[in-house]
Amino acid sequence: MSAPTRIVVAGRDTALWLGAVMLARALEPVGVTVAAVELPAMTGPADVHATLPPLEALHNRIGIDEAALLRTVGGCFSLGHNFTDASGTVPAFLHAYGAAGASIADRDFFAYWLKARRYGLPVPLEEFSLAAAAARHGRLLIPNEETERYGRSDYGYHLPAAAYAQSLRSLAGKAGITICSARTVRPVLDSETGDIAALDTESGRVEGDLFVDATGPEAALIAAIDPARESWRALFPADRVLAACGPGIAPLPVYAEGRAWDGGWTALHPAIGRTHVVQAYASDACSDDAALDRARSVSGLALDDATIRTLDPGRRTAWRRNCIAIGEAACVFDPVHGVELHAIQLGLVQLLAGFPAGNGGYELRRAEYNRVIHAAFDRVRDFQSAHYALARYAGGFWARGREAPRPEAVTHAIDLFRARGMVPPFEEESFLPDSWRALFVGHGIVPDSYPPAVDRTPPDEVKAQLRRMLGFVREQVLKAPTHDQYLARIMVKPLS
């Protein structure tokens, strides 16, 4: 078998264009050609990508300028996701993209906070987080050396999905990618090997060595090789996702907000001049019409462009024969925590971590890819599963989430956190301990104990350090520009 030199990426929307551009940027210089088979878009004006911090590094890798991108697509920053109860009963918490607190006497901050809370400290965890505090104040904290010394402070984006895909598509043209538009695509399997030999479209046949399936949940390529799929249906309470668009919010919030109601949740993702609403619910308890009404009432916004799609979480073997599924073709996630684009990124980064060369085949490489990517997907799923397992909101939807079966690793993580306030480390983890802690604490877990080693630090020293931290956070947040100010600054196209 010779090394693949012709890659065909078939699919639609962000997965297609991010895949094609990233592979072309990395591999065109070494003589690999990339062709894109573009199927009709499925994202509409209401759809949004709520992205996680690692996307910035991927953008840098393929040469996407942050300011130019946000200008082009009307996107903005997000410092985290605020989880609230529409009924106002369960307290809100912010999952911010940053660390809470700085270490004391070489020991982790979080254990000190647990102890301090036990002894009556009334300060929530998030007030020690630069990202969370900035988010609460509507300010955008761009990390610098001083804040990095204190703790990590990251951000994601809210990117209108259709505009983002279009912007990537225009990059594809510049990256030398051959684009073939088609209404349908059908893989032609080699009768001897079972590999995909070519893709048939109504406008002709596209041949290649390696095929990337970016067709979304339909998985048009990889399902032809292997229809098997591990369903996660039972783990998650939602089977419908509604997307809609409303007017902008002023001043512009710098985080997303999820509002739980008895039959699901509704999340508001602010962008420039508009607000993207994503709502998850269960169809057996809420009709689509009722869902739209709820989206309107819960968001408090006049909504347009509403679309509803079915949701069936689960994972396929991502790499079969000479076909690699990325994004939703490989794995469909529940929409909570906005992991969809991150999953695409995980697949592409892992593919480029070992792109086959030489003529010896890539059987082991493929097995390794699947091992790693499946573990990574499972870890992301586990974070979402823990969210539903612990959410205390009232209503049948949430009761179903709490009663759902959960992966063993989730049970173990919750148990350990309840016992000691620690997060067990796993390989291929996307969410840092800070995220797990924000989730656990936010959902109301009060650990039975904390790592006793923090008792070795004199309480007065701890108190002084905690005061110093709160002062630092306040000072940094007040120095930071508001989200609107920062965007106004970068929205002005620089003269070149």
Added chain:
Amino acid sequence: MQANLPPSSSDRFRIVILGGGTAGWMCAAALVRQLDPADYSLTLIESDDIGTVGVGEATLPHIKTFNDMLGLDEAEFLRDTRGSIKLGIEFVGWNRPDDRYIHPFGTFGEPWAGVDFQHSWTRARLAGCDVGSLQDYSYAIALARANGFEFPSEDTSSIRSTYSYAYHFDAGLYAAFLRDWATTRGVHRIEGQVMDVGRDAGGGHVESLTLKSGETLAGDLFVDCSGFRSLLVGQTIGTGWRDWSQWLPCDRALAVPCERVAPLTPYTRATAQRGGWIWRIPLQHRTGNGHVFSSSFCTEDDAHATLMGGIDAPALAEPRLLRFQAGRRAQAWAGNCVAIGLAGGFLEPLESTSIFLIQAAVTDLVDLIPTRATGIDPRLAAEFNRLFEIHYDRARDFVVLHYAANARVGEPLWDHVRTMALPDTLAHKIALFEECAAAPEYTLGLFSRDSWLSVLEGQRVLPRAWNRLADRIPLDTLETRLNDLRARIAVNAADTPSHAAFLAAYCGEVELERAR
């Protein structure tokens, strides 16, 4: 600080450590350093009649983190334990009888074009360039071969920053050093031999230990550092044993110290033999030697002869025989007993994993230690056991690799280990590297990517292909870079003080030859 407070106060959580070897005293020292004496009492029982194995005179770089946590002064520590510097391990004869390579505590090359170095090296090699061995691209190896040492540079752009270091030391002296350190800080030491183990009515938890003197010691948590006997977790509670002798058939060692010789090498040596292998560990005052062998393939007399014929200076004692079995407990934490060190598992000292495995367990125990309020909590034990498994199983795969990848055809032990069925996890790692130069990478436990690379390439497991992204550098540019890198390493390594001179300057009273 409270010195020698007896653990009588019942409102404190009582921890009893059984055994005073390296494991027992490392555990006692870490616990007394990290736990509040108002909440915990610490007692260690050791018997002057029961010898300690004194394993792991050679260590891994992680030991420095442990010593730093205790706040030990490095120079003082090296002086008191008669220690020396270790930059890696030289393996002799593990592939073919005259092969030698070093597993260094350092990196190989630099990532170019965004891919790990071995991909660039493999590509140039397969293109027919004269790339030499991967060994030529490690500064730590060059420094070791030159018998030199200085502290790694803090300038991360310098080739002189691309390594770390560990120590060789006298494990008996280290345990004694930690004993003094821990007992002056509140660990209550009791001399005695355990005659009886008292258990609760349900037969689950251990409640007390009765000593030969008749004294009975009650406790809330028992740390079993009783060595191979595994008195509490193995013998009393009887958790299962995962036997690894199918992959690691060596089950004996003969150990003998000899006089030291110049030059003082800053590395351990492990030389393969017909029936096993011989270690050589240079200390300030002597050289430790030992022959690890398999009783199925080698008699004790043959091992004795091979060992005594292989040492490079007069022996200082008669060889001492140790018996062991490779494997680990199914669970290290069972009920209210935690096995640490040899009581929890054993891997032959080929990659100096013993002290690291103690350190990892002690670190996890500090985090997961029960409190008076929580009592014994199975949720904490579950995490301890999960991490224990990861640590032991990953270290095992790495040690087995040395045996599996040999070319000593015609020698029964080596024929056996070359052809045996490997653990799936290891077989996959080797095959993956051969196919595409991808080296194992994980975040939990031993060993790093560079460690795997050193042994894979060192034992002639060579990749057939590489990550194509490496091709983004033109081949002639790559060749120039490889040559420049080798030259940079050689020039820098030639310009460092000798290991002996470093130690003399650092520790003061070391009497050693200054010459290399």
